[in-house]
Amino acid sequence: MPVASTVSPYNIYEEYLFMGRMPAIGRGVRPTAQTVVEVVKDMMDPRERRARITAEIVTRTGIDEDLIERVVRTFYAKIRKDDVLGPVFDARISDWEPHLQRMCAFWSSVALLSGRYSGRPMEKHLALPVDADHFDRWLALFEETVHEVCTPAAAEHFVERARNIAQSLELGIAGQNGVLLMKGERYRTRPSDQPDAVQ
Numbered sequence: 001m002p003v004a005s006t007v008s009p010y011n012i013y014e015e016y017l018f019m020g021r022m023p024a025i026g027r028g029v030r031p032t033a034q035t036v037v038e039v040v041k042d043m044m045d046p047r048e049r050r051a052r053i054t055a056e057i058v059t060r061t062g063i064d065e066d067l068i069e070r071v072v073r074t075f076y077a078k079i080r081k082d083d084v085l086g087p088v089f090d091a092r093i094s095d096w097e098p099h100l101q102r103m104c105a106f107w108s109s110v111a112l113l114s115g116r117y118s119g120r121p122m123e124k125h126l127a128l129p130v131d132a133d134h135f136d137r138w139l140a141l142f143e144e145t146v147h148e149v150c151t152p153a154a155a156e157h158f159v160e161r162a163r164n165i166a167q168s169l170e171l172g173i174a175g176q177n178g179v180l181l182m183k184g185e186r187y188r189t190r191p192s193d194q195p196d197a198v199q
Contacts (some may be wrong), residue, residue, distance in 0.1 A: 002185045061154040075145040126176045132186035135166040
């Protein structure tokens with residue numbers, strides 16, 4: 001029966017150093033285990049790195065593909081019934097199942113870094129007749145959904161990304177309409193009593 005050998009970060013470091021795949025830290029200097037682990041992680045191929053990051057997100061948040069699908073389907077059921085957002089989506093989507101599948105792939109890529117989505121969301125949103133009020137409503141429904149469906153850690157992970165997406169899309173749509181938003185300003189297509197409104 002073969003004897004199992006113990007592989008330490010130092011063994012990995014020495015092997016990679018010998019193969020020329022790792023820079024020497026200094027002549028006669030033995031790196032710390034943490035330094036070696038960090039260098040080895042940085043040397044992983046992109047697929048390995050993505051898998052490692054995804055696994056960490058799943059462990060920390062509990063988000064998986066099934067949860068993403070529940071979030072997407074629950075969220076868009078609310079969107080379709082909403083007085084503000086429903087008409088915007090109904091005017092553009094007649095077959096909802098392909099859209100829901102695309103949104104599952106999109107949120108998988110956003111939340112888990114899975115790489116499942118390869119579209120260009122900004123291009124698809126630039127011509128929409130939406131402004132800050134629509135994005136605020138979109139965020140409110142999204143946050144309500146993830147707080148209903150997810151654990152607190154998963155909800156926080158989703159919400160942080162949703163806010164960034166909404167801000168980015170609002171900036172893009174404003175720019176497409178000739179409006180340059182400054183920090184703290186919002187894009188509004190209708191007169192507003194909001195102090196942050198730019199039209």
